[in-house]
Amino acid sequence: MEQTEIKMSGKDVSVSYGEKQALFDVNLDIPAKQVTALIGPSGCGKSTFLRCLNRMNDTIDICKVSGDIRLDNQDIYHRDIDVVELRARVGMVFQKPNPFPKSIFENVGYGPKIHGLANGKAELEEIVVKSLQRAGLFEEVKDRLYEPGTGLSGGQQQRLCIARAIAVSPEVILMDEPCSALDPIATAKVEELIDELRENYTIVIVTHSMQQAARVSQQTAMFHLGYLVEVDDTDTMFTNPSDKKTQDYITGRYG
Amino acid sequence: MALYILGALLIIASIAFVIGRTKALAICGNNVSSLHSRPIYHGAFLSICAAVPSFIFIVAWTVFSGSVINSIVKSRFAEQLSAMGLPQVEAVLRDAKALAFGGLVGFKDDLKVSASEAYSSLQSTSDLLLLACVVLLVVIGSVYGFKQITPAFRTRHRVEKFVLALLAACSLVAILTTVGIILSLIFESIRFFEKVPFFDFLFGYHWSPQNAFEGAGGTSLSDDNSRIFGAIPLFTGTFLITFIAIAVAAPFGLMSAIYMSDYASLKFRAYAKPALEVLAGIPTVAYGFFAALTIAPAIRGWGEAIGLSVSSESALAAGLVMGIMIIPFVLSLSDDVINAVPQSLRDGSYAMGATKSETIRKVVLPAALPGIVAALLLAISRAVGETMIVVMAAGLAANLTINPLEAVTTVTVQIVTLLQGDQEFDSAKTLAAFALGLVLFVITLCLNIIALRVVQKYREQYD
Ligand SMILES: Nc1ncnc2c1ncn2[C@@H]1O[C@H](COP(=O)(O)OP(=O)(O)O)[C@@H](O)[C@H]1O
């Protein structure tokens, strides 16, 4: 694995939901301007780990996070950290496309508006257009920016959500199985987009598809039953995994 | 008589159930899996065959036998009765029935006595006939059902069909009753509009039905009536009070709904929701007390303290209390729609770095808005139809005013007062109640239809 800047890092991250512990002492570094894929069987804690990175777990009452998670070497669970600001820096795209029941324009403009990133309408429009362009959606929707975002196809909706996330110029984008609700063609488009976004953003993606992990990511982390089993760069991981469980999972022998 | 037979039928049905089940068990030699349907279905089937036809027959018989007997008696004594007017005939028949079945009678005469003999003999014939028919039906039904029971017989489906028919019949009764009520409203209203022109009623400024005398005079009265039955003050009063009520209920209900759905802990919710349901169950008379004895005097006191003249019964008092009454209603409906906004939308907003209140204002409420509007419309239609609080707190004076400190009256209150006391059923005064009821019905119907439509649309959005 080539030496790169570390954007985010987790040290001894443990998470429990009430009595039930979902993550056990996970240590994982996220390199900057790369795609890190989290793989592993369902319920192994991938989403839980992902949600620690932008503190979305705070919205779940029973969820307790311990350990040390850093963004640019700054503890994001520190008392002085403003969650609102953190989430502007660490954006998130969900498994099911969840555009707001508003127009396409307002969907993308939502983040810039609440964070006061645009001075005036012209600037806001610029941000919206640029974000849509980056998400590769602009050409398809430029004639209906003021129609509801919920009227788009599933794949377009997901790219709208990505545009919405990048509209606030985050540094990191978290994606939780962003293609699991999409058909193969829409999936290909989103994957292409992820590959392009890598230039400017650090990306962490949870995926169920080994091929997808192989195609889009540079680093892969394998989770199992709440433990981080193995992490390596993607090429090594898929050609020469060191852990038996990873090998089984990658080759499909694991459920 | 019919009552005893019904009791007997119940016993017969239970016996049939046991017999059916026993036979089913016997024919399969206790090898239940060889039967198409389980034995209890055979039991149920046999008891349906034995009891249901007679049950329907008994119901029909009790409904119709009275009037059949009546008309037979009438035709027997047609000669004597033809000389009398309708009220007299009714009186004679009533007394004759009282004589026959044990009751108080003012005075007897030959006609009444012989009519009463006719009644009692006809009644016993009727009872005998009923008994015979029921026995016949039970026997036929049981034999038929008993023969049907074979291992291959699809009893389960038969029972299913019966359940379907039963459910359909019940809903039919409900629907027919509603249709009947609406039709009677319409017909009585039409009779009213024959006496008072429709537009004079709907757009008249003056409401004082106590000045209507009728029956004494002739046609010239309809002239007066058109000036007496002007419904505008009533509708103004209704809307004034409704407006005050919604102005109270909407903000309080909505904000508590937001608190309950998005801020309150699960534990608080678990206690608060049932508590609110209790609040919704308080009879409106109790709210009426509260309005008349606590709120109205208090408002009057405050008003006088700052030099306003407030009548002791005021629209404000009634509206405030009505608002309090519908808060739980608004709250619980809006809580439902706010909860129906998917968590994924909230997550999306939080993940953008929005705070809770930003998320609620900019994502949750806009998404829930149609449902909230619908909830408010339903609340309005409840307030419009509310009577008791207004009777007790707003008074009876049909003032045409939008000053909430004055006494006003509402449509529902006037319906109550119009129908109170000894009234002839076809006087303009009584019929006016039906016309008011009809208008009120149309208003609430429209509100409800719009509200339900909106809710439906809103549901589709998230399916
Ligand atoms: N909101 C929650 N409340 C309680 N338990 C949860 C919650 N979310 C996840 N879990 C539990 O945590 C474990 C890990 O879940 P998750 O991180 O969603 O797995 P993955 O995304 O890898 O499929 C699972 O056992 C799951 O049941």
Ligand SMILES: [Mg+2]
């Ligand atoms: Mg998951």
